[in-house]
Amino acid sequence: MSDIVISAKDVTRTFMISAGAFRGKKPLHAVNGISLEVERGDVLALVGESGCGKTTLAKMLLGLLPPSQGTIKFGGEPVSDIDRLKLAGLVQPIFQDPYSSLNPRKSIGSIITLPLRVQGDPNPETWRRRGEEMMEMVGLPARLFNNFPNQLSGGQRQRVAIARALINNPEVVICDEPTSALDVSVQSQILNLLQDLRKELNLTYIVISHNLAVVEHIATKVAVMYLGRIVEQKDVESLFAAPEHPYTRALLDSVLTPDPSMGVPDTQLGAAYPNPVNPPSGCTFHPRCAKVMDHCSAVAPKAIPRDGDFAECHLYDENEGKGRQAS
Amino acid sequence: MSDRILEVENLTVDIPVGGGMLHAVQGISFHVDRGETLCIVGESGCGKSLTSLAVMDLLPSKAFRGANVLNLADEDMLSAGERRMSDIRGNTMGMIFQEPMTSLNPAYTIGNQMEEGIKRHKNVSTAEARERAIYLLEKVGITGAASRLSQYPHQLSGGLRQRVMIAMTLMCGPNLIIADEPTTALDVTIQAQILLLLAELQREFDMGLILITHDLGVVARIADRVAVMYAGQIVEQGTAEQVFNRPTHPYTQGLLECIPIPGKTDRSKPLGSIPGIVPSLIGKFSACHFAERCPYAMDECVAENIDMQGAAEAGHEYRCLLDNETCDANARKKGVA
Numbered sequence: 001m002s003d004i005v006i007s008a009k010d011v012t013r014t015f016m017i018s019a020g021a022f023r024g025k026k027p028l029h030a031v032n033g034i035s036l037e038v039e040r041g042d043v044l045a046l047v048g049e050s051g052c053g054k055t056t057l058a059k060m061l062l063g064l065l066p067p068s069q070g071t072i073k074f075g076g077e078p079v080s081d082i083d084r085l086k087l088a089g090l091v092q093p094i095f096q097d098p099y100s101s102l103n104p105r106k107s108i109g110s111i112i113t114l115p116l117r118v119q120g121d122p123n124p125e126t127w128r129r130r131g132e133e134m135m136e137m138v139g140l141p142a143r144l145f146n147n148f149p150n151q152l153s154g155g156q157r158q159r160v161a162i163a164r165a166l167i168n169n170p171e172v173v174i175c176d177e178p179t180s181a182l183d184v185s186v187q188s189q190i191l192n193l194l195q196d197l198r199k200e201l202n203l204t205y206i207v208i209s210h211n212l213a214v215v216e217h218i219a220t221k222v223a224v225m226y227l228g229r230i231v232e233q234k235d236v237e238s239l240f241a242a243p244e245h246p247y248t249r250a251l252l253d254s255v256l257t258p259d260p261s262m263g264v265p266d267t268q269l270g271a272a273y274p275n276p277v278n279p280p281s282g283c284t285f286h287p288r289c290a291k292v293m294d295h296c297s298a299v300a301p302k303a304i305p306r307d308g309d310f311a312e313c314h315l316y317d318e319n320e321g322k323g324r325q326a327s
Numbered sequence: 328m329s330d331r332i333l334e335v336e337n338l339t340v341d342i343p344v345g346g347g348m349l350h351a352v353q354g355i356s357f358h359v360d361r362g363e364t365l366c367i368v369g370e371s372g373c374g375k376s377l378t379s380l381a382v383m384d385l386l387p388s389k390a391f392r393g394a395n396v397l398n399l400a401d402e403d404m405l406s407a408g409e410r411r412m413s414d415i416r417g418n419t420m421g422m423i424f425q426e427p428m429t430s431l432n433p434a435y436t437i438g439n440q441m442e443e444g445i446k447r448h449k450n451v452s453t454a455e456a457r458e459r460a461i462y463l464l465e466k467v468g469i470t471g472a473a474s475r476l477s478q479y480p481h482q483l484s485g486g487l488r489q490r491v492m493i494a495m496t497l498m499c500g501p502n503l504i505i506a507d508e509p510t511t512a513l514d515v516t517i518q519a520q521i522l523l524l525l526a527e528l529q530r531e532f533d534m535g536l537i538l539i540t541h542d543l544g545v546v547a548r549i550a551d552r553v554a555v556m557y558a559g560q561i562v563e564q565g566t567a568e569q570v571f572n573r574p575t576h577p578y579t580q581g582l583l584e585c586i587p588i589p590g591k592t593d594r595s596k597p598l599g600s601i602p603g604i605v606p607s608l609i610g611k612f613s614a615c616h617f618a619e620r621c622p623y624a625m626d627e628c629v630a631e632n633i634d635m636q637g638a639a640e641a642g643h644e645y646r647c648l649l650d651n652e653t654c655d656a657n658a659r660k661k662g663v664a
Contacts, residue, residue, distance in 0.1 A: 216590075258571055
């Protein structure tokens with residue numbers, strides 16, 4: 001039985017970018033036709049280089065940005081039809097930098113209980129107790145209730161952000177690089193906390209990260225994004241065991257595990273990330289691809305089903321010959 | 328001995344702050360040989376960046392630097408005056424900073440900024456400086472080098488800017504490069520490229536390289552020798568192979584436990600973690616800075632003065648009261664050895 005919590009169908013988001021003072025605007029397809037489905041209890045990781053549209057996609061899933069085309073559904077209902085307040089109670093974000101995502105002039109207690117006030121929770125007398133319970137759950141001492149963010153360390157601040165996200169019992173939490181601003185020893189504390197909370201509260205996570213070692217540890221499914229498209233989507237085990245898209249392979253190669261017997265990997269990703277305003281023709285990855293073929297620059301690949309999921313690459317297209325003639 | 332490029336003994340950095348004296352770096356000693364990569368690794372606030380600034384004599388004016396020995400290629404930098412130091416900086420010793428976005432001047436062209444240093448330090452004509460800039464830009468893998476010289480930093484991507492920074496550091500042919508988190512602001516794929524480039528250039532020009540980072544993955548792949556810093560002290564030092572395969576200090580062991588390794592770490596179990604936070608370095612503190620967070624802390628840890636002691640192999644030392652066998656047994660128990 002599949003229980004789809006959040007789904008996107010052919011979602012596109014286009015920004016109009018100024019090309020210069022006297023020139024017209026150019027479209028930038030930050031997210032270009034993405035479809036995905038997240039089941040309850042899953043941890044979907046979105047990975048990819050900066051500028052590939054991860055954060056734009058997350059903002060659309062949060063309802064902060066409307067998609068230019070396509071629909072995002074939450075529990076079967078289009079997000080655009082759901083009341084903003086109600087949606088905020090169902091989907092909550094945890095941002096990257098806990099130094100800038102907490103209001104420095106509000107106390108910890110007031111930051112954590114703000115969602116209750118915003119939602120007009122009917123029992124104001126319980127807010128403080130619930131805030132303190134939440135703090136205990138994320139491993140913050142209740143005595144910090146009246147302190148301010150500048151008195152807290154980075155790890156503690158991220159715990160505050162987590163407590164704020166969870167106080168209204170959301171169904172989905174979208175974590176945008178939840179640990180990349182933190183030190184290694186604190187990162188593992190936060191990852192363990194996120195894992196524990198997921199089991200305890202039956203949460204669904206969408207995690208955005210560029211740290212593939214972290215992704216491998218917490219995700220159940222991974223979607224690899226490149227220039228606004230998901231180029232490969234798979235279960236985490238099979239993605240790490242047998243990456244199929246050449247880009248996924250290059251990304252996995254660039255993970256630096258602490259193994260002194262290995263040197264620095266050569267990812268073969270020669271050219272720099274392309275300009276998204278002017279993407280390459282055909283398969284957008286072809287200028288950097290180690291396995292590029294003749295027709296890659298002409299024909300954009302379609303999603304090829306691979307073991308239940310998909311990879312968008314001509315390498316796996318069985319009808320490749322036919323496709324070439326047809327084009 | 329001319330192979331030794333940098334020799335540092337008992338370096339301290341003290342900064343007066345509101346609540347007293349902040350002992351940011353507390354008597355650390357290390358050395359770098361020609362063609363060698365020393366990685367200084369530690370969490371934020373452990374003093375690794377201040378160490379590099381102290382070596383360059385670029386500390387903020389209110390900070391105090393002290394050392395017994397600070398030699399760059401047999402020259403005593405402690406007695407060198409400001410004028411001599413500015414001859415050394417950018418000439419025999421170069422620095423690559425973390426943020427390629429902010430360390431280049433947005434108001435000058437790439438060429439202007441690259442040629443500035445060499446014209447200051449060496450007696451070269453503009454044409455020669457330009458030629459060298461083009462040569463080095465090609466060396467660091469930038470295409471169309473000649474046309475890049477007239478571009479401004481905002482016209483380049485982050486990876487390209489960091490390449491420009493590296494080329495700029497190489498302009499005067501330095502003996503020593505200090506790279507402070509050179510890849511932290513970059514994507515993982517670009518990070519691998521930049522590290523590969525640094526390693527290649529270092530071999531080619533036979534320089535010493537000090538790489539400062541918090542990323543243990545980077546360290547393991549590129550370092551010859553590793554110094555692990557914690558709260559202003561070096562707690563473990565040795566070759567990369569020694570530190571990563573036979574970590575002795577409880578802090579190093581804890582750090583290695585914290586990192587998830589694809590295919591190796593058990594996904595169903597929680598990651599290892601180090602409880603607590605880095606102690607404040609203001610005023611006085613106990614002998615072992617890690618004692619509060621250490622799973623093996625004893626009463627003696629807070630009382631006695633703790634010196635570096637040698638591990639089983641030569642060149643591998645650590646700052647802990649536990650003897651070597653106990654440490655090795657702990658490492659095996661934790662599964663990090």
